[in-house]
Amino acid sequence: MNPGMNVIQYIKTLLANGEIQPAIQKMNEVAPSTYQENEAIDIAFRFSMLMQSSSSMDTDKLHREKSHLVSRINEVLERMKDQLLQNEEIMGQQYAFTPPTNTPTTADNASDTPSQVSKILFMSANPAETTVLRLSNEMREIQNTLKKSRNRDDFQFIMEPQVNNSIIRQRIKEERPEIVHFSGHGGADAGLAEGIVVNGSNGNPVVLTSNALGRLFEMAKEYVQCVVLNSCYSNAQAEAIKQHIPHVIGMSDAIEDTSARMFSVGFYEALGVGESYTEAFNSGTLAIEMEGLPGADIPVLL
Secondary structure: OEEEEOHHHHHHHHHHOOOHHHHHHHHHHHOOOHHHHHHHHHHHHHHHHHHHHHHHOOHHHHHHHHHHHHHHHHHHHHHHHHHHHOOHHHHOOOEEEOOOOOOOOOOOOOOOOOOOOEEEEEEEEOOOOOOOOOHHHHHHHHHHHHHOOOOHHHEEEEEEOOOEHHHHHHHHHHHOOOEEEEEEOEOOOOOOOOOEEEEOOOOOEEEEOHHHHHHHHHHOOOOOOEEEEEOOOOHHHHHHHHOOOOEEEEEOOOOOHHHHHHHHHHHHHHHOOOOOHHHHHHHHHHHHHHOOOOOOOOEEEO
């Protein structure tokens, strides 16, 4: 263990120990400007895509690609350095690196209020041949909302852009999040079968069905307390998940991209001050209405 590290030293230590995903996550959390946040999100996207294709790569190529990403992270971190050093709040925080273990996380009891520290696993997908969504904007707005919240230290925001079915299973098992947030297309909205649209092995859209989602969250019911399906026509999938998870939000109809993002902002604003999932849901729909956007009646809390 290395006590007393500042955030720059901590990120470098994570990278030196092969912990690329946590390093990207922490870099995104402390990025001092929107431009650098976008760079961090792009790195997260590229790392996610690399992991998706890793099974078909030989070991040497995978190592080279990871090394290139690590080099880019260090370059971005170096550009952030001067601004970070001027931020006493960020630089005043101390970190200690503990090598990861396989010790399982203890499950929390079901509650209408997020427990400390709450992991939020944000997953998104916008496959080829589907309408382009501004998912990185939603990701950034949620993260900024939590950063500015009173209880910001109570949340760990984990990004996983452009997911496929394998990554969804893997990341939920690895992270054991309290909140799972999916943003993307519903199958009906994309002209496909009913379900949630994710990336196929070739980058084309495939549908994650209600039955499959129900089974997925049945396996995660010990630790997941809330699921947000921020995608059009996702109410049926929400109902399947509700059989196993206490708090589930879906969309009863098509919802505009801007309205969906504003719901997320309002939802996490409320969680960030310690309000319950029910209160956060109401805050999300209120945010849509207060901005004069359509669709405040489309989100549904089950």
